[in-house]
Amino acid sequence: MISPALKPPKTQPQWVQSLFSPDVLAPVIVGLLILIAWELGVRLTHTPPYLLPGPMLILQTLVKDWPQLFSSWLITLKIAFTALGCATVSGLLVAILFSQSKWIERSFFPYAVLLQTTPIVAVAPLIIIWLKNNTFAALVVCAWIVAFFPIVSNTVLGLNSTDPSLVNLFKLNRANRWQTLRYLRLPAGLPYFLAGLRISGGLALIGAVVAEFVAGTGGTQSGLAYQILMAGYNLQIPRMFAALVLITISGIGIFAALSALSHALLKNWHASAVRHEN
């Protein structure tokens, strides 16, 4: 009765195996080659460290200044993650609200766009003044402004990209608003939401660092941007690079973690995560 076309489920590769996959190995090798070239270049040309430190020196500085850098790193990460969390929750709620009524979406969506187009550097001083008793909250608000929009716009798109026949099926079965949201719109919107989340993850980090820069050296909470500013004043260029390295690592880490989350949630059904065998 049935065409015997099904293969048994493929065994997922171990994460150890995937560590040695070309997808990981190739960029790692490229990175190493660039670092070696950098180190050699700096040494051979006798570039002074206050212009461009070599990777070895940056690494040494990172180890030497670890206590201060580490605590600053934690502060920046805390700001970025709090902002990302707030952006995720508020973004989801707003998107769901928009999806419930075309009128709400029409009326409020332009204001969500406004948040996106506002240069964060321009409004950060205001927010920091308004919330001057609580620098942490001010920085979180700044990072949230940057991270909010991609989640909202992607999720709105996702919640509305439902198969019309499925919408009819739900209507025929007299599904209520909540059921349609829970069983149709949310699952259909999940891939879009996750795509937005991946963008917002990086933006939250950038937003946090930018807001710290604007807040300057005055605040009591001193994140990585503070370290970079201070190192700049004191011409401790290797330390500046060390802080930069930490920011970069955080950005890559956040992106990788959110990609892994996305893959784990979509691997069974969505084209973006399904392995294709030809």
Place this chain on the structure above:
Amino acid sequence: MLTLEHVGKTYANGTVALHDFNLTVQPGTITSLVGPSGCGKSTVLRIISGLGHLSTGRLIWQDNQPLHRLAYVFQEAALMPWATVIDNVRLPLKLSGVPKRQALERVSEAIAQVGLEGFERVYPRELSGGMRMRVSIARALVTHPTILLMDEPFGALDEMTRGKLNQDLLTLQHQQQLTILFVTHSIYEAVYLAHRVVVMASQPGRVVADIAIDSPHPRDPDYRTSAQFNRYCREVSHCLSAAMGESLALAL
């Protein structure tokens, strides 16, 4: 089972999809609706299902049941890609709040009826087009519908799969005495499946012929090569081209 009387339907943009459309569906039978594309076949199904409203005329249900459980099978299988076969089939029961244990019993029954045992935990992307359509049919059967509306359900499938699904649909209809209104643009499919073939013409959509297929039912593949089958196909085809010629003449 149900009667459409002098039904007219005009869409908001002014398209007259149906004009003085009359149709009666007998319980326990398959009625095929054939006609050129755009003649209003889907509109008829949407009106019956309640997804669309009629502009004039009446829709009368003849049995005294207050609730008509109707099920709709679309041209595309319209499955939820994020859900397994079992969850897809269970959807109508979930939406109407049937308790899980009872629902699962009916789901496995429906899955067995369409011959998909063993594929319960599989996601739609892993299934062939024909198997997806089977899931779609199982999802329709799981509610024990009093009438099954099918809108060109096998139109996107290859000839072999289509033939097989036709055969299985006939068996199912016979076993459960289902009432089916089957929309197709294939004359052969219409004649092969149905107790009655209703031929439509377009602009505006209306019935031009109502042909009883008086061959023993359910049919087996041999019927496809019989003289009787060919005669009916020619008759339907004749009505169709007459109707199309007429509307062509009107247009000219």
